[in-house]
Amino acid sequence: MKTALITGVTGQDGTYLSELLLEKGYHVFGLNRRKAKLNDGDLTNILRNKNFEFLDGDLQEINRLNQIISSIKPDEIYNLAAQSFVPYSWTNPIYTCDVNALGVLRMLEAIRLYSPDTKFYQASSSEIFGKVQSMPQNEITYHYPRSPYGCSKSFGFNITRNYRESYGLFACNGILFNHESERRGMQFVTRKITRTVAEIKMGLSKKLILGNLDAKRDWGYAPDYVEAMWLMLQYKNPDDYIIASGEEHSVREFTELAFKNIDIDIIWKGTGLNEKGYNKKNDDLLVEVSKKFFRPAEVDILKGDSSKAKDILGWKPKVSFKEMIKRMINFDINEIKRSVN
Secondary structure (H helix, E strand, O other): OOEEEEEOOOOHHHHHHHHHHHHOOOEEEEEEOOOOOOOHHHHHHHHOOOOEEEEEOOOOOHHHHHHHHHHHOOOEEEEOOOOOOHHHHHHOHHHHHHHHHHHHHHHHHHHHHHOOOOEEEEEEEHHHOOOOOOOOEOOOOOOOOOOHHHHHHHHHHHHHHHHHHHHOOOEEEEEEOOEEOOOOOOOOHHHHHHHHHHHHHOOOOOOEEEOOOOOEEOOEEHHHHHHHHHHHHHOOOOOEEEEOOOOOEEHHHHHHHHHHOOOOOEEEEOOHHHOEEEEOOOOOEEEEEOHHHOOOOOOOEOOEOOHHHHHHHOOOOOOOHHHHHHHHHHHHHHHHHHHHO
16 A cells, blocks of 8 residues: 655645545545644545544654654655745745745655655645746746745745755656635635625625736646646656646636626726726626735736646646636535525
């Protein structure tokens, strides 16, 4: 039986990856920070599986990481743990970089010293490209991060590649572009949109407040993307891969499609911070813009070229942008119904 260690196991990607590996017959160890909040709804199937075990630990604790990796010597490690909320990285840059950058280095050192045959996956991010220098972005596109989060992820990417080239470790970077799902945290803009739209549908909220409506992202569905993580560690040679849909959509478009799922067409009036979205049928105000949700340094557009992953790994996304939003909206509506009944 193969063994895998997943850091960040309680997050969106961690839960989906755990389910995938358990289905494939792995024994899965999930690293869990002692302060981490467990979402039992996302972990129910995992916790019931006899081949899943929680381990207490943190990417800031080098001695604990050394102890875990030297004792279990997993076949595969998936490093998904991170301070992953970009706005938070401006108010807490030191913590963000300690976890997202030095945490990767601690993991790689533990592997090098105690389990050099372990295959390592590092969760990189499209935020490393920031102020993009070419369109679309591929594996060799210049890094121009625009946040402490993006900077920390760029270090994680480069130190992973460096340990692969310096020490011969089987270490891969998955440069995953934005990927969402019903399990996305409420602080992220996509889930904020779908949840608020669901609340408007159920009469629990009156309007949605957003930041930059024109920011464009390459959005995909998280379960599709965690499959790519696994595929990277099954290929004969370690390498770095872009995982993306190849499409860019604005926050404005995401919002419009979310409202269409509850049979509301949005019309926009005004410009800049004074722009507002109204229900086309009755002119009710449903969307406003607030300066507090803008970033200090904006990332205007991200769009990935996943040709390499498609050609080498045989990976391609299955769930479309529209279908992803529909699934998220339906989930949030049903969750609200359950909570009020």
